[in-house]
Amino acid sequence: MTLRPALFLDRDGVINVDHGYVGDRSRFEFVPGIFALVRRARALGYLPVVVTNQSGIARGLFSEEDFKKLTSWMCSRFEEEGAPLESVYHCPYHPEAKIERWRANHEWRKPRPGMLLAAANDLSLNLQASAIIGDKLSDMDAGRSAGLKRLLLLSEPTECSVDAVIVKCLAEAEKLL
DSSP states (O other), rough: OOOOOEEEEEEEEETTTTOOOOOOOGGGGGGHHHHHHHHHHHHHOOEEEEEEEEEETTTTTOOOOHHHHHHHHHHHHHTTTTTTOOOEEOOOOOOTOSSGBBOOOTTTSSOOHHHHHHHHHHHTTTTTOOEEEEEEEHHHHHHEEEEEEEEESSSSSOOOOOOOOOEEHHHHHHHTT
16 A cells, blocks of 8 residues: 655644634635645645644534534535645644543644544555644644654744744745645
8 A cells, every 4th residue: 555645734824814713614714825735735646634723612612513514614615626635633622621521631632643643544644755734833743743754834934943944825835845
């Protein structure tokens, strides 16, 4: 079996503008360039996989059902744009959750690599050939811990000791795939 590379994408701040705990379509705004990035990634053989912490569920700001409805709509928009996502993994857990069911420091919660490792197992991915684009250092830490060699931090240039390539926009990230 041939293992394929993935392009792991954080959701809030990479796919959509991070307006803080986005749980419905009314607050969901696609980041410019996301569809072109995913089309390019697919053309290069990457499987686009979303890996997203969703502590808004644990905090009681929206339900897991709300998240699933929003995710279904989001995936259909990617399909319409000719940029289908391979899969979406989410972690509703948080160590200080308001809702006890979701109170845990779960292995899937970034900066831990659980979602990436699960995706690798489920989708037969080559993690060393994969990349991650995130907007937080926790995304980079998760990628590094999973063995990814290509870490792209969507951020303003900062003084930090992260071994990621800092990109200012998704068009810049697209050129580095």
